[in-house]
Amino acid sequence: MDRNSPITVIRAPQGFGKLDLVRSWLDTARSDFRAVLWIPAPTGAPDSEAFWTTVMDRIRTAGVIAGETNPDGDATSAAESVREFLARSGAPVLLVLVRVDLVRDDRIEEEILHLLDRCHNVNIVATTCGRSLFGDPIRVEPTHELILTRDLLYTREDARELFAHSEIELEPGELEYILERVGSLPALMRVAVVVAKTLPDLAGRRALLAHRLDNAIDRYVHSTVLARLSVDADRNFVIAVASARVITPDVATLLTGVDDAARRLESLESAGIVNHCETAFEDAWEFAPAIRDRLIAAQESVGIQPAQNLTKLARHSLERGDVAGGLAYAAEARDWDLAIDLIDTHWVGLVGSHLTVLRAVLRVVPEERLASRPAIKAGRDLFTALDTQSTIPESVLPDDPRDVETSGAAPAAEHALAVGCVQALMLRLAGEHERAAELTRRLSHLVRGALDARPDEIGPQLPGMRLQWGITYQLAGAFPESTVELRLAHRGALAQRIRVGARHAAGNSAMNWAVVGEPGRATEWLELEDAHPDPDGWLEPRAKVGGLVARTLVAVDRLDFTAAAAWLDELGEASGREELWPFVTYAHGRFALAAGQAHAGMAVLQRAIASHAAVLRPGSTIDLVLTALEVDLRLALGEGNRALSVLSTQTPDEPILAATAARARLLTGAPAAALALCRKFDWFSYPFTRTQLEALLVEAAAHRALGENAAATRAWQRAAAIADRAGLVSTLATVPRELLAALDAAAANPSSTARVLLASDAPEMYPAAVHHVDLTARERAVLAELAVGLSTVEMARKLFVSTNTIKSQLRSLYRKIGAHSRDEALEIAYRTGLID
Known part of the structure; x- marks a missing residue:
């Protein structure tokens, strides 16, 4: 407010201290206003003329213009009179328009803005409850400030100052409890001050504080919220819809059966009873949390069973694909059967995307309800452990695979498996992919032993577990192991008719093959993915990521840049919560290299690394893959020194980085060094087909640069055989077209893949030589x-x-x-x- 903008709009429901904010600002700010005119809240829904007549009366009473004999002049309306009056005065004036939204006239907003345009000496502070006025900030930007509900809530520091000013000494933890209980609502904070002043200093002080605070909030709700409603039907509507945290017209209709829910909610907003959710994708409203709690407590008095409404909302959320919302409502309803079933079915997704909700619910589930759910109990125990320590506990499983398999036959094996699965998932989410993979290997031995002893108990869990194990191995760079687990997960999900699991496993299998450079095998798995419908709701984005990455890479390999761009557009950049973000980023990078858009690829890479820095471990397979991608993009941009600088931070002991390092040496004028790197590994035992091909192309080009044409031809023939078998057309663009044509012409058997590339207009990925400077x-x-x-x-x-x-x-x-x-x-x- 110190910015002294021409107009400041404070929009919030009743009880948020809008006028207190204005008064405290005027008391503390150094004001240059000659006059501050408070225009009280209108009564009786006046029209524009009546409102501006009131303003004019206040101006005269305040003596803003001394000695004026004919203030109205030729004005034709009260609004025009006010404008002319204030414009003639020239004196700095602040108009405080209280609840100006109660003026029922469509002209009022335009007249206020016209006043500001005409009178540069006037500033306005307007308070409103609804969005009938200044609901569209764009209309008045940049000449206004908008203060919303969230801006008026008490912070911890605000609350501490409030109690200190009131000379109240709180016990440890009481301030935090009060803030949580009243939801930081200003009106309720003042109620809390009154309650705290009367608290005796005794052993049961906290319980007494809770009791008195709830009673005080109850009185506030009945006297300030419900008392403003004119008829019992409105009161019952408000009490019923309070079950919902976020109230849409559909939800209100579900809870009350009324046909005009949207109109009623808008009316309640205008009355300052509910707050419009500014961040919702559709019209939605909400109560302050403390008020909602007490309204729910009042439901039984009007014949509503709170638990039934909450369970109804839980099932409604599930129908809309909102599992986390459904879980939260089920826990609030104390419908433990539904809550536990949701956790059991969706625990992986909840851990990945809604960990806060999951942990909150697990803390309140009764212990006896988890006796038959060892996996859920293990999850709660682990989360409890993580609350008290910063690292994930080491697995209790033996190190020797034979000992692990033997322990799988023991009665405690199911509990150990549940604990191990949760630990592996938590390690994975923390970015500890190698540790997660190592634990997963031991779990697979445990399952082998358990299957022999109790197949009926372990079998139904296997498809979901194997799917997660496959993803764990992917992130650890163990693609052969991942492929095996995903194939078994797909087969098991089909047998159990878990279609979303089968689709998810097929898509991720396709991604494995596409990443290593086998587009034909990837296509086979994409066809299997297409055999299942798209998953509904919140699972859809997660289950489709692997398949979309695979489709992008296959299209790039086949030079179908239009299709690749379309798949990338659907895939988007990886969000902060996306576990497969390295592969999403890799797909963007490969497309950028092949399509001649290295700048765009570099931007995506840098954003991805910055947003996932907390889970990117130096030296991990993911780190090496992304480092190789960065070097390739730098080379494509002609940034030789930057590419070599990036490589200097890594030791090229892994083939994927060695192939890129060899290309960097070749393009910066060191073919002998490039050859040395290419010969460092047994490429034919390495599972990355694309990397094998790239290394052979670098080797052929290096031999050619050194004048060793026969060796170049031999390297090219091996490369052509791989390219033709796998269909890796775009990879051939990693060497200049002229060189590719010369190599293929010298070969005994021309390459069909080379012929496709040479006939296309695909750009060369890299310059023939990349400038760099060696300084002393x-x-x-x-x-x-x-x-x-x-x-x-x-x-x-x-x-x-x-x-x-x-x-x-x-x-x-x-x-x-x-x-x-x-x-x-x-x-x-x-x-x-x-x-x-």
Whole structure:
């Protein structure tokens, strides 16, 4: 409010302290206003003329214009009179328009804005409850401030100051309890002050505080909320819809059976009883949490069973695909059978996307209800452990696979399996993919032993477990193990007719094959995925990610950039909650390289890494894959020095990074170094077909650069065999077309894949050569000092050499990077990565 904008609109329901905020601001702010005119809330729903007549009367009473004999002049309306009056005065005036939304006239908003346009000496603060006025901020931007409900809630510091000002000393934890209980609502905070002042200092103080606070909130709800309603029908409607946390017209109709729910909710909003949800995708309203609680407590008095309404809302949420919402309502209804069934069926998705809701519900489920649900009990026990320690406990399973398999026959095996599955999932969500994979390997041995002993108990759980194990192995880079588990998960889900599980497993299997560079096998699994309908509701995005990544990569491999772009558009960039974000990002990067859009690919990569930094472990397979992708994108952009700088932070001991490092050496003019890297691994035992092909292409190009044509032809023939078998057309674009044509012409059997690429207009992924500069240690030191702005004399002094030496090194530096001045040298250095 200190910005003194021409108009400040404070929009919130009753009880949020709108007028208190204005008064406290005027008391504390250094105001330059000559007059502050309070226009009280209108009564009787006046029209515009009556409202502005009241304003005019206040202006006259306040003596804003002394000695004016004919203030009205030629004005034809009260609104115009006010404008002319204030414009003639020129004196700074603040108009405080209380509940101006009670004026029932469509002209009022336009007249207020016209007043501001005409009278630059006038500022307005307007309070409203509904959105009938200034509901569209765009109309008056940028000349206004909008203060909403959330802006008026008490913070912890606000609350501490309030109690300190009232000279109330609270016991430890009481401030936090009060804030949670009253929902930080200003009116209820004042009620809490009155309650706290009368609390005796005794052992049962907390229970007494809770009792008195609930009674005080009850009195507030009946005297301030329900008392404002004119008829019993409205009261019953308000009490009934309070069951819902977020009230849409459909939900209100479900709970009350009325046909005009939307109109009633809008009326309640205008009366300041409910608040419109500003962030909802559809019209929706809500009560302050403390008021909702007491309205629910009043439901039995009007013949409503609260638990029945809450269970009805839980099932309604499930019908809309909102499992987390359904779980929260089921727990509030204490419908433990429904809550436990939801956790049992959807625990993986809840852990991945709604962990806060899951933990809250698990804390309140009665212990005796979990006796027959060891997996859920294990989850609760683990979450409880995580509340008291920062790391995930180590598994209690033995290290030796034979011992694990033997323990699977024991009666405690089912409990151990439940605990292990939860631990593995938690490790995975924390980014500890290798630890999760290692634990999963032991769990598979445990299952083997348990299946022999109790197949009927373990069998039904297997498809879901194997699906999660397959995803764990994917994220750990263990693609062969992942493929096995996903195939078994698909087969088991089909046998049990779990269609969403079968579709999910098929899509992720397709992604495995597409990532390693086997588009034909990926297509087979995509056809299996298509055999099942799209999953409904909240599961749809999660279950479709693997298949969409696979479809994108297959389309890129086949040079179908139109289809790839369409699949990428549906896939989107990975959200912060998406576990498969590395593969989503990889798909974007591969498309960007193949389509000649490296800048866009780099932007997606950088955003993904920044938003998932907490779960990206240095040296992990995912880290290596993304590092290789960054280097490839840098090379495509011609940033040789940046590419080599990125590689310098890693040791190319893994094939996927070694192939990229070999390409970087080749493109920056070191074919012998590229060959050495290519020969470092047994590529034919490596599961990444695409990486094998890329390494052979680099090898062929390096031999050709060294004049070793026969060796180049042999490397090309091996590469062509892989490309033709797998159908990896786009990968051939990693070498120049001219070189590809020459290699294929020299081969005994021309490549069909090469012929497809050469006939297409697909761009080359990389320049034939990428510029880079090798600077001496002294030149790098001089460049670093140049970047901080030191003069030649200052550099000489700092580096302990003569000025002539510095000048000589600067000339050498400029010549190497192609610069002619200090500014040009710095621009080139930053652009090419010589300076970070």
